[in-house]
Amino acid sequence: MTPHPAVALRTPDSQWTDPPRRALITGGAGFIGSHLAEALLAAGYEVLVIDDLSTGSIENIDHLKVYGGGPSDDGRFHYVIDSIMNVPILAELVDRCDVIFHLAAAVGVRLIVESPVRTIGTNIKGTEIVLEMADKKKKKVIIASTSEVYGKSSRVPFREDDDLVLGPTVKGRWSYACSKAVDEFLALAYWKEKKLPVVIVRLFNTVGPRQTGRYGMVLPTFVNQALSGRPITVFGDGRQSRSFTYVGDVVRALVKLAECGDAVGEVFNVGNGAEIAIEDLARMVKAKTGSRSAIVRIPYEKAYEEGFEDMPRRVPDIAKLKRYIGYEPRVQLEEMIEKVVEHFRTGGRPLPPERPVSATEPVSLHR
Numbered sequence: 001m002t003p004h005p006a007v008a009l010r011t012p013d014s015q016w017t018d019p020p021r022r023a024l025i026t027g028g029a030g031f032i033g034s035h036l037a038e039a040l041l042a043a044g045y046e047v048l049v050i051d052d053l054s055t056g057s058i059e060n061i062d063h064l065k066v067y068g069g070g071p072s073d074d075g076r077f078h079y080v081i082d083s084i085m086n087v088p089i090l091a092e093l094v095d096r097c098d099v100i101f102h103l104a105a106a107v108g109v110r111l112i113v114e115s116p117v118r119t120i121g122t123n124i125k126g127t128e129i130v131l132e133m134a135d136k137k138k139k140k141v142i143i144a145s146t147s148e149v150y151g152k153s154s155r156v157p158f159r160e161d162d163d164l165v166l167g168p169t170v171k172g173r174w175s176y177a178c179s180k181a182v183d184e185f186l187a188l189a190y191w192k193e194k195k196l197p198v199v200i201v202r203l204f205n206t207v208g209p210r211q212t213g214r215y216g217m218v219l220p221t222f223v224n225q226a227l228s229g230r231p232i233t234v235f236g237d238g239r240q241s242r243s244f245t246y247v248g249d250v251v252r253a254l255v256k257l258a259e260c261g262d263a264v265g266e267v268f269n270v271g272n273g274a275e276i277a278i279e280d281l282a283r284m285v286k287a288k289t290g291s292r293s294a295i296v297r298i299p300y301e302k303a304y305e306e307g308f309e310d311m312p313r314r315v316p317d318i319a320k321l322k323r324y325i326g327y328e329p330r331v332q333l334e335e336m337i338e339k340v341v342e343h344f345r346t347g348g349r350p351l352p353p354e355r356p357v358s359a360t361e362p363v364s365l366h367r
């Protein structure tokens, strides 16, 4: 890949000057983080990544090293393998950037159900440290939150000012939504009280190449199962639906939001309004891969834990995002599936069969 020339960037934010801007991505070797790094480099940014590789992977950013340190590149890509809990390292990186994309977080419903102590600690402490460091230097922070925060609200579609409807604390799933809601409160508090510029993005189910099914995400799981001829596992009755967004659309929105002065202090849904039932998704994956896999139903209590609560529908209202940055999703579901299938067919690493996530796995620091 040829490095892109650095380009001058003018933004609505008067505090930003050209060229090029420097972005720090926490969790930058994760699925979304690595796509974001790619998009920022292509737009002329200098990119710093911090990632502890607990769920991210060095392979996700291997192709970006062409932008970094060597004699034949333009020195715009740097990465540090470390935890965001390492305060001196994080402080140094914050010093060296203009904007922080905070994506490091525990990821995946299965991991959350199985390692709640680590999930809650990682999400809350990690964000607290990032905000504290950012505030010292008044660096803008884009906080990655999640559509999980809407919980089991029955509204369709979800709007940013809707009530959040969480289940009881004895049900582990809700700890994720709750920890992310605390992150949002904290970020908004920093904005209100200390004028730290923050933007909160609630990411809906994001899919694309490099996403692993290891932490329970449905599309890579289905594609892996279909390609390896194993049964495609639909949890519950399969009538629950999700709205999937292509990772390229998500990172484009994140970059634009970071450059939009009016977005500061605001919360945005980032998603794609098109909705599909999980059983129909299984059928689509089976058809797209030409697989002979059977589609099987697994009760939730077997898939996760006794009393697990799923949400029946989760659809974003993206009117606010359109209003602020003129956003339109470009990639629709069929193409998303094709891209994921192609990824696994051409070198993406399919999962070893039935690899369980145990409570002793390393802490996940990435979305």
Ligand code: UDP
Residues within 6 Å of the ligand: 108, 109, 205, 216, 217, 218, 219, 221, 222, 233, 234, 235, 236, 240, 242, 278, 310
């Ligand atoms: N799901 C499924 N089979 C799987 C993994 C997930 O049927 O192997 C379902 C899951 O129960 C949920 C939906 O697919 O209803 C999306 O799950 P995912 O973990 O990808 O994201 P969530 O929306 O739950 O955060």
